[in-house]
Amino acid sequence: MQDRITLPDWDTLAELDDESLPLLPTALLIARDEYPALDPTVYDATVQAHVDHLRAEVEIIASAPLKMAAINRHLFDELGYSGDHDEYYDPRNSYLNEVFERRLGNPISLALVQMEVARRLGIVLDGVSFPGHFLVRLPMEEGMLVMDPFNGGRPLGVEELRERASSHLGGQRPDDQVLAQILDPAPSRAILMRMLRNLQGVYAENHQWDRAARSADRLLKLAPENDDALRDRGLAYLKLEYLAGARRDLGRYVQRNPDAGDAQALREKLVDLGGPRTRLH
Incomplete structure (x- = not known):
């Protein structure tokens, strides 16, 4: 099989703007720190297999939300990708190779799988650095569809979003303007930095200082x-x-x-x- 994916070099990432920063390859680069033998083509092929299975079904669906419903059904119901509710802070939930292998992840890693599959099917799916749990959003003419990848891609209504945000805003429910700002799309660099902050926090909590230092060092490679x-x-x-x-x-x-x-x-x-x-x- 011809290689579809090349991992970037850590020393070049700071020079790239957000639009040029490759999301999936850089997430796999993060994983390679912990798994030096990681072969990125294996996981690129995994994503492509998901896409190939879905393509014929998705192409005959006119509505973007219904396209996403088909994607979510395949990823979360048929393939069994799921949020790791039992061991949320297991560092494996932040390493994409483990997420593909175990079909378990945290909100941001599952969102990345969902986003990459959707992107290859021609669907613009943005990440959202929502307080607490990372979310995804599908732009639509009449607004946006916000989904929770940690819970099977479940759509979230405005009132639930206000309630979720309020617990991180001192109990104050955000108005429309504040909520819209919270739901702004997250650039690739912000997504990758959030992944690394999660790892850095887990490793510091577990007193694994070599890995905590590595995670902080990689953050500085992205944002000196x-x-x-x-x-x-x-x-x-x-x-x-x-x-x-x-x-x-x-x-x-x-x-x-x-x-x-x-x-x-x-x-x-x-x-x-x-x-x-x-x-x-």
């Missing part, structure tokens, strides 16, 4: 100016006793964010580490 990732990599380096790296990252973070809420505590850490005095002002 991301100060949170710089701080998190420095803190992970500190746990690993890689003191030169910790001094460098935490010093740069404090320089960039002298008034941040955690800046003083980090200054004190730098003093303990013997960091350059010039970085502490």
